[in-house]
Amino acid sequence: MSCDFTRTVLHGYLDGELDAAGAAEFESHLESCRECTTALGAEESLRSSLQRSGLYENAPVALRKKIRAGLDAATASPAALRIPAWRWLAVAAAILLVGSISWFAWWRPARDSASTAPFTAAEIIDAHVRSLQPGHLTDVASTDNHTVKPWFDGKLAFVPPVKNFADEGFQLVGGRLDVLGGQNVAALVYSRRKHIINVFVLPTKEPDTPIHPPGLRQGYQWRHWRRQGMEYCAISDVSDSDLYELAQLLYQ
Amino acid sequence: MSGSDQGKGSDVLDAQDRARFEQLVLPHLDAAFNLARWLLKSRADCEDVAQEAMLRAYRFFRGFHGGDARAWLLQIVRNTCYTWLEKNRPVELMTEFDEELHPQPSTSPEALAIAGDNRERLSRALETLPPRFREVLVLRELEGCSYKEIAAITAIPIGTVMSALARARQRLQRALTHSSPQEASREL
Numbered sequence: 001m002s003c004d005f006t007r008t009v010l011h012g013y014l015d016g017e018l019d020a021a022g023a024a025e026f027e028s029h030l031e032s033c034r035e036c037t038t039a040l041g042a043e044e045s046l047r048s049s050l051q052r053s054g055l056y057e058n059a060p061v062a063l064r065k066k067i068r069a070g071l072d073a074a075t076a077s078p079a080a081l082r083i084p085a086w087r088w089l090a091v092a093a094a095i096l097l098v099g100s101i102s103w104f105a106w107w108r109p110a111r112d113s114a115s116t117a118p119f120t121a122a123e124i125i126d127a128h129v130r131s132l133q134p135g136h137l138t139d140v141a142s143t144d145n146h147t148v149k150p151w152f153d154g155k156l157a158f159v160p161p162v163k164n165f166a167d168e169g170f171q172l173v174g175g176r177l178d179v180l181g182g183q184n185v186a187a188l189v190y191s192r193r194k195h196i197i198n199v200f201v202l203p204t205k206e207p208d209t210p211i212h213p214p215g216l217r218q219g220y221q222w223r224h225w226r227r228q229g230m231e232y233c234a235i236s237d238v239s240d241s242d243l244y245e246l247a248q249l250l251y252q
Numbered sequence: 253m254s255g256s257d258q259g260k261g262s263d264v265l266d267a268q269d270r271a272r273f274e275q276l277v278l279p280h281l282d283a284a285f286n287l288a289r290w291l292l293k294s295r296a297d298c299e300d301v302a303q304e305a306m307l308r309a310y311r312f313f314r315g316f317h318g319g320d321a322r323a324w325l326l327q328i329v330r331n332t333c334y335t336w337l338e339k340n341r342p343v344e345l346m347t348e349f350d351e352e353l354h355p356q357p358s359t360s361p362e363a364l365a366i367a368g369d370n371r372e373r374l375s376r377a378l379e380t381l382p383p384r385f386r387e388v389l390v391l392r393e394l395e396g397c398s399y400k401e402i403a404a405i406t407a408i409p410i411g412t413v414m415s416a417l418a419r420a421r422q423r424l425q426r427a428l429t430h431s432s433p434q435e436a437s438r439e440l
């Protein structure tokens with residue numbers, strides 16, 4: 001009843017905030033301290049309840065609209081801003097395209113000469129944002145890869161690999177059909193601490209690549225790679241380290 | 253909050269600011285809304301406060317010099333919420349944050365799993381916690397913030413984030429397993 005660690009270090013350990021030495025030290029303490037072992041189990045259970053509970057509340061669409069109107073009102077040079085709020089993303093995408101910043105151009109400096117992806121960053125961001133509109137996220141909603149995978153069968157000319165990584169903190173939410181660069185693609189949807197990650201998958205004849213360095217625009221990050229005849233692009237507003245972790249899991 | 257982070261709000265913002273704000277800050281509206289919802293415990297009030305905070309963030313936007321836009325925004329949201337609470341529900345802010353943390357028998361993981369399985373019960377338990385406990389839990393468990401981000405948002409020293417979370421988790425466990433909602437609210 002008196003191990004001080006239950007009120008201190010245990011939480012740093014649970015939250016992944018200890019350095020390697022601190023974590024190793026606590027792990028060896030765990031082997032001999034029943035109190036900490038029990039307390040850690042309780043905290044993990046509480047955490048998973050909180051994260052699975054659906055307690056996270058997203059902003060209502062109406063609020064988003066009101067805020068955009070408020071922002072417009074607080075901005076000078078009205079001519080540029082009389083664009084209806086809902087068109088902003090389209091405008092932003094158009095600006096990116098006009099700048100002719102292609103997927104290829106972005107990756108050029110990153111050493112891989114064969115990394116021409118068949119779609120642009122603007123298209124990826126657009127598809128991701130579109131999926132976040134109410135009712136658009138999944139065509140098949142299931143956390144079971146044995147349900148999601150067969151669903152794609154017959155709807156596409158290929159069957160994407162579908163895996164759940166719930167144990168690693170990436171819960172499969174479902175899948176849907178999407179269109180990228182004029183091609184039909186599979187979109188696998190994962191959630192990470194209530195944030196949505198879209199993984200777009202389509203077949204390719206190009207050779208494998210490593211996971212490319214991250215791209216970042218408009219508050220979204222993405223990672224792209226090719227593996228065993230499939231082209232992958234994962235995009236989300238989670239941190240790049242989270243995204244990279246999922247990319248590595250998928251890459252295996 | 254240090255005033256310097258938010259800078260002066262008097263500049264006139266132009267289309268370029270508007271586009272940058274759209275790109276950097278607006279994607280975190282859900283985070284802003286969720287934090288306000290849990291701090292104020294009322295959907296109706298939190299819509300107003302989230303909107304106010306967002307427009308305030310916009311006015312202060314020239315004071316944002318890059319870095320963690322989510323933490324920057326949430327800091328403003330939190331301050332707006334506390335200002336609102338001070339005005340409308342001052343009693344809620346009177347709980348001492350540094351109250352003694354009593355050693356108590358650990359709850360068994362099984363008992364917690366059962367209690368935590370009920371969304372309503374979990375939500376009520378979270379709402380019975382004083383705001384300063386509630387916010388660290390919401391930031392850590394729902395929003396996935398690091399200790400560094402939590403320290404920046406809540407203005408508590410980074411060295412005390414861990415113990416703040418320890419206290420908050422203990423309070424939540426207690427609210428979930430040891431007391432009925434009435435008892436928990438009397439405790440406040």
Ligand SMILES: [Zn+2]
Nearest residue numbers: 003005033036
């Ligand atoms: Zn111990």
